[in-house]
Amino acid sequence: MNSLSAPGLIALVDCNNFYVSCERVFRPDLCNKPVAVLSNNDGCIVARSQEVKDLGIKMAVPVYQVQHLIKRHKIQLFSSNYALYADMSERVMQCLEPYSPQIEVYSIDESFLDLTAICEHSSTAYAQQIKKSIYRATGIPVCVGMGPTKTLAKLANYAAKKWQKTGGVLDLSDPVRKEKLMRLVPVNEIWGVGRQTTQRLQLMGINTAYDLAIQPVESIQAQFNVVIARTVMELKGIACLSLEDIAPDKQQIVCSRSFSRRLTQYHELAEALASFSSRAAEKLRKQHSVTGSISIFIRTNAHNENEPQYQRSIRMVLNQASSDSRKIISIAKKLLQEIFKTGYRYQKCGITLGHIRPAAISHQADLFELSGHQQNKASQLMLTMDNINQRFPKGIAISATHMTNSWQSPVEYRSRHYTTNWDELPLVKCH
Amino acid sequence: MSDTVNSKRGGARSGAGRKKGSSVYGESTRAIRVPESMLPELKVVLGLRKQKARNTSDHSAVILPAEQLTKLNIPLFNGKVSAGFPSPADDYIEKTLDLNDLLIQKPAATFFVRAEGESMLGAGIHPNDILVVDRSLEPVIGKIVICALNGELTVKRLKSIGKEIVLGAENPAYADIIVQEYIELVIWGVVTNVIHPL
Numbered sequence: 210m211n212s213l214s215a216p217g218l219i220a221l222v223d224c225n226n227f228y229v230s231c232e233r234v235f236r237p238d239l240c241n242k243p244v245a246v247l248s249n250n251d252g253c254i255v256a257r258s259q260e261v262k263d264l265g266i267k268m269a270v271p272v273y274q275v276q277h278l279i280k281r282h283k284i285q286l287f288s289s290n291y292a293l294y295a296d297m298s299e300r301v302m303q304c305l306e307p308y309s310p311q312i313e314v315y316s317i318d319e320s321f322l323d324l325t326a327i328c329e330h331s332s333t334a335y336a337q338q339i340k341k342s343i344y345r346a347t348g349i350p351v352c353v354g355m356g357p358t359k360t361l362a363k364l365a366n367y368a369a370k371k372w373q374k375t376g377g378v379l380d381l382s383d384p385v386r387k388e389k390l391m392r393l394v395p396v397n398e399i400w401g402v403g404r405q406t407t408q409r410l411q412l413m414g415i416n417t418a419y420d421l422a423i424q425p426v427e428s429i430q431a432q433f434n435v436v437i438a439r440t441v442m443e444l445k446g447i448a449c450l451s452l453e454d455i456a457p458d459k460q461q462i463v464c465s466r467s468f469s470r471r472l473t474q475y476h477e478l479a480e481a482l483a484s485f486s487s488r489a490a491e492k493l494r495k496q497h498s499v500t501g502s503i504s505i506f507i508r509t510n511a512h513n514e515n516e517p518q519y520q521r522s523i524r525m526v527l528n529q530a531s532s533d534s535r536k537i538i539s540i541a542k543k544l545l546q547e548i549f550k551t552g553y554r555y556q557k558c559g560i561t562l563g564h565i566r567p568a569a570i571s572h573q574a575d576l577f578e579l580s581g582h583q584q585n586k587a588s589q590l591m592l593t594m595d596n597i598n599q600r601f602p603k604g605i606a607i608s609a610t611h612m613t614n615s616w617q618s619p620v621e622y623r624s625r626h627y628t629t630n631w632d633e634l635p636l637v638k639c640h
Numbered sequence: 641m642s643d644t645v646n647s648k649r650g651g652a653r654s655g656a657g658r659k660k661g662s663s664v665y666g667e668s669t670r671a672i673r674v675p676e677s678m679l680p681e682l683k684v685v686l687g688l689r690k691q692k693a694r695n696t697s698d699h700s701a702v703i704l705p706a707e708q709l710t711k712l713n714i715p716l717f718n719g720k721v722s723a724g725f726p727s728p729a730d731d732y733i734e735k736t737l738d739l740n741d742l743l744i745q746k747p748a749a750t751f752f753v754r755a756e757g758e759s760m761l762g763a764g765i766h767p768n769d770i771l772v773v774d775r776s777l778e779p780v781i782g783k784i785v786i787c788a789l790n791g792e793l794t795v796k797r798l799k800s801i802g803k804e805i806v807l808g809a810e811n812p813a814y815a816d817i818i819v820q821e822y823i824e825l826v827i828w829g830v831v832t833n834v835i836h837p838l
Contacts, residue, residue, distance in 0.1 A: 235793075237788030237791050237792070237793065237828070238792065240791075300747075300748040300749070301748075303747070303748035304748050304749075342776075345749070345775060345776055346746065346776045347748065347749065347775065348775065627751075628752075631752075634752050634753055635793060636753070636755075636793070637753045637755055637756065637771065637793040637794060638757055638792055638794045638795070639755050639757035639758060639759040639765060639767070639809075640756075640757040640814065
């Protein structure tokens with residue numbers, strides 16, 4: 210643990226209701242109106258505007274359960290438009306660059322910035338400036354939380370969002386303010402404290418962030434684990450988590466989807482699976498890795514008690530690690546043959562690539578199997594394919610992935626790809 | 641006892657010690673100094689060599705990693721290589737022209753939008769033209785701006801008459817709009833360029 214000699218200052222910049230905000234940038238008419246964004250397949254609500262939160266609609270609630278509220282309050286729904294969200298995220302992160310030499314992009318809508326020794330006089334004025342410039346450039350509202358550790362920055366951000374009085378910016382470096390706030394925040398709102406841990410903590414009479422922060426680190430470590438012990442130290446203001454400049458490569462890549470209708474035929478499932486496999490392989494190559502194992506699963510709708518249920522998964526460890534779409538697809542289909550049974554109505558399938566490691570190291574292993582020349586040709590082919598697909602979405606696909614895509618998710622309420630497709634630019638009126 | 645046994649006393653015993661080629665690689669080994677950065681790769685190669693040695697006696701299949709090749713962009717302007725006389729144009733090689741350099745100052749704040757309608761013809765904005773919009777620019781009087789007018793993204797020229805702000809059309813057939821409090825006005829961005837196909 211690298212506790213700093215002088216207390217540092219970490220900021221967490223977190224976009225407000227990010228997906229909803231992205232939609233609103235191009236739809237000024239939806240400002241101050243209730244807006245919700247739906248998950249893949251339009252099944253659940255995954256992002257809510259403040260107005261929707263105020264109606265008591267919870268995160269991840271299935272749409273059908275709140276249909277009456279959607280009608281009554283005229284909630285504007287959107288299907289997920291990931292092309293738009295990814296592009297807007299990139300813009301927000303780009304805007305942050307001038308503000309700190311060390312930035313960790315933590316997720317699509319939040320980044321940690323090291324502000325140690327940058328804003329000596331007024332951290333809140335500096336944070337206000339960040340907030341303003343991001344809104345100006347992208348139209349996305351953000352909140353900035355600051356503190357000597359990442360956990361406290363996260364806590365500060367939670368408070369900045371919750372209490373309007375903060376103006377969207379809060380610094381918890383001051384011990385008095387920190388204590389005052391921590392007494393108000395329930396323990397389950399702390400970063401890294403999950404539901405089970407919360408239950409156990411509450412049994413011990415630890416209900417607020419403050420209760421947890423005053424626990425002796427040793428006894429927490431003994432009763433829980435090192436992760437929670439670190440959280441306690443971070444709450445005390447001792448930095449245990451450093452900023453990661455480069456996001457670690459994914460150890461596992463999963464690609465799965467529910468179908469818009471139930472599938473019963475092998476060839477339908479095979480087509481969907483091939484498409485997911487191809488997507489997963491693309492992600493794999495993007496991080497310059499190869500996979501050492503492939504597993505797939507299929508399942509029926511577990512919520513429908515009137516239908517026969519079936520679910521199976523199967524895994525295969527590869528002799529030689531690979532990132533070749535053709536190989537991954539053909540193995541996935543072979544695995545599907547093993548577990549597919551007729552007579553069921555399948556709702557979902559997916560593929561997981563495991564034992565992932567950098568391509569540079571395992572390259573050698575392939576040479577025993579494929580000659581250097583063949584290997585080179587295969588990776589050239591994949592590279593060319595990725596390049597084409599990047600430039601022309603839905604450009605080319607491996608033959609197994611049929612273009613019919615009848616299983617694909619509905620995107621009934623998808624907004625335009627405003628920023629990534631020339632044919633879908635925002636329209637502006639001259640009248 | 642025979643003579644041979646006696647004469648060998650105290651010296652090297654034949655067949656003692658490590659057998660030649662008995663290392664995990666199936667041949668004799670030697671210590672060398674290598675750059676630290678190459679250790680991971682070498683360990684992988686040696687590991688494979690070990691495996692191979694265990695399985696067969698053929699070592700030919702182990703191939704050392706080639707240097708990672710980087711991509712090199714060669715400027716189109718390069719003159720032909722002619723023996724003896726260099727092209728005088730080689731001194732003037734510059735990078736190729738990129739329209740983005742001309743049209744975009746702040747990529748993170750730049751958006752493309754498509755114009756609909758004819759109220760801005762006088763400013764050279766035709767229906768279906770693509771406008772380059774920079775959100776980070778200050779919307780000063782005289783600029784053409786995108787504003788959210790009653791919930792719609794609209795193109796206007798920002799003007800002032802006396803103390804009042806006016807959203808002006810650039811077409812006599814359309815009236816100017818004097819900004820009053822009841823109109824919700826948000827400036828969305830400043831138009832910097834028009835892309836108009838001919």
